[in-house]
Amino acid sequence: MVVIKIGGSLSDLDPLLRDVAACQEPLVLIHGANKELNELSTRLEHPPRMVTSERGEVSRFTDATTMDHFLMAYAGKQNKRIVERLRALGASAVGLTAMDGGIKDGDKVKVLHGDHSGSIERIEPKLLRLLIDNGYLPVVTPPAISHDGVAINVDGDRLAMEIATALRADRLLIFADTPGFMRDVSDERSVIPLIHLDEVERVSEYGKGRARVKLLAAAQAIRRGIKAVGLLDGRGEHPLMRAFEGAGTWVTT
Numbered sequence: 275m276v277v278i279k280i281g282g283s284l285s286d287l288d289p290l291l292r293d294v295a296a297c298q299e300p301l302v303l304i305h306g307a308n309k310e311l312n313e314l315s316t317r318l319e320h321p322p323r324m325v326t327s328e329r330g331e332v333s334r335f336t337d338a339t340t341m342d343h344f345l346m347a348y349a350g351k352q353n354k355r356i357v358e359r360l361r362a363l364g365a366s367a368v369g370l371t372a373m374d375g376g377i378k379d380g381d382k383v384k385v386l387h388g389d390h391s392g393s394i395e396r397i398e399p400k401l402l403r404l405l406i407d408n409g410y411l412p413v414v415t416p417p418a419i420s421h422d423g424v425a426i427n428v429d430g431d432r433l434a435m436e437i438a439t440a441l442r443a444d445r446l447l448i449f450a451d452t453p454g455f456m457r458d459v460s461d462e463r464s465v466i467p468l469i470h471l472d473e474v475e476r477v478s479e480y481g482k483g484r485a486r487v488k489l490l491a492a493a494q495a496i497r498r499g500i501k502a503v504g505l506l507d508g509r510g511e512h513p514l515m516r517a518f519e520g521a522g523t524w525v526t527t
Contacts (some may be wrong), residue, residue, distance in 0.1 A: 282306030293514030295363035374403030449508030454523035
């Protein structure tokens with residue numbers, strides 16, 4: 275079992291989707307749509323607003339209007355375009371949000387008044403297992419749902435980690451528009467190919483923004499039983515095949 279996360283920063287998904295459709299292993303695909311949401315919100319004259327947590331992590335302030343746009347971009351356009359392409363490539367893809375079938379319950383955290391954002395509390399993998407066992411490829415995206423029944427924005431990398439853990443996946447593969455985790459963000463040749471769990475805290479100091487969040491999510495997945503997590507390059511031809519051959523950064527025990 276492999277869980278794959280496609281970052282919302284990737285602009286050309288087709289090479290990766292071709293690899294996913296051709297893969298013979300059971301898969302769950304999680305995706306973002308950050309770029310789509312930024313463009314949509316700007317066009318609708320409600321531009322993105324970012325907030326910084328006490329831990330220094332930057333996230334999107336998701337008010338009610340932004341959540342409407344979020345649903346359009348994530349659950350609407352991006353999710354259905356990915357499903358459309360995977361089905362054209364022969365995969366039995368099924369598009370879902372983390373709200374559907376109670377896949378994920380969130381704890382609503384009001385960072386600021388009116389912020390529809392939350393942290394991940396519990397994954398219910400029953401629907402995902404049902405689909406996988408019957409030969410389907412689940413394609414999952416935020417948002418999730420709070421205990422109050424409200425749609426909330428959750429971090430896609432942490433959602434992928436939680437799903438991988440709940441499904442007891444062997445590997446979690448996180449694809450973005452970088453070649454892996456780098457010592458120097460300005461030098462793509464500085465990729466660290468292997469990071470052991472006891473090195474994560476020290477190495478995370480090299481990371482900025484989303485790169486650090488991804489590494490910490492990877493470490494948490496390893497602590498919870500995933501054998502290996504890849505921080506991988508989703509650009510170019512055959513990104514999944516390159517990952518299986520050892521490209522990118524791998525986090526392990």
